[in-house]
Amino acid sequence: MSEQTQPAPVAKKYVPRPEGINLEFHLPAVATGMLHIQRCSACGTWRHPPRWYCPSCHSPDYSFEPVSGRGTLYSLAINHFTVDRAWIEEVPFVTAVVELEEGPRVVGSLRGVPVDQVDIGLAVVVTPEARGDEFAFLWVDPVR
Numbered sequence: 134m135s136e137q138t139q140p141a142p143v144a145k146k147y148v149p150r151p152e153g154i155n156l157e158f159h160l161p162a163v164a165t166g167m168l169h170i171q172r173c174s175a176c177g178t179w180r181h182p183p184r185w186y187c188p189s190c191h192s193p194d195y196s197f198e199p200v201s202g203r204g205t206l207y208s209l210a211i212n213h214f215t216v217d218r219a220w221i222e223e224v225p226f227v228t229a230v231v232e233l234e235e236g237p238r239v240v241g242s243l244r245g246v247p248v249d250q251v252d253i254g255l256a257v258v259v260t261p262e263a264r265g266d267e268f269a270f271l272w273v274d275p276v277r
């Protein structure tokens with residue numbers, strides 16, 4: 134009996150399933166490919182992560198409005214380990230906190246910058262990428 138070699142199993146990257154108000158955040162990004170941020174319908178305050186009530190005026194009325202995604206790198210973590218083996222070829226990668234021009238901060242994955250050259254204050258743009266019908270991964274790219 135000959136021994137056959139099996140192809141290595143292909144790892145699939147885990148895709149979260151957001152619910153409730155977090156799902157409301159992802160749906161317009163999936164549908165349009167543009168980042169949308171929650172905004173109070175009463176006073177106009179931008180907020181993220183999404184909340185049921187406005188922290189400024191306590192209104193329960195809100196919408197998710199498109200934003201440019203432009204901002205600056207506020208904080209970062211260089212990841213040398215991943216619990217999801219599907220990401221092993223991406224290590225090391227940078228998890229970025231971006232302060233948007235509108236004010237709120239969002240978390241995404243930085244690409245296009247070597248990890249030893251990334252620095253706070255970098256001008257970036259956040260772009261969602263649909264992963265299925267209910268979740269958008271957020272990429273962070275440097276503005277050149």
Ligand SMILES: [Zn+2]
Binds near residue numbers: 174177178188191
């Ligand atoms: Zn408000």
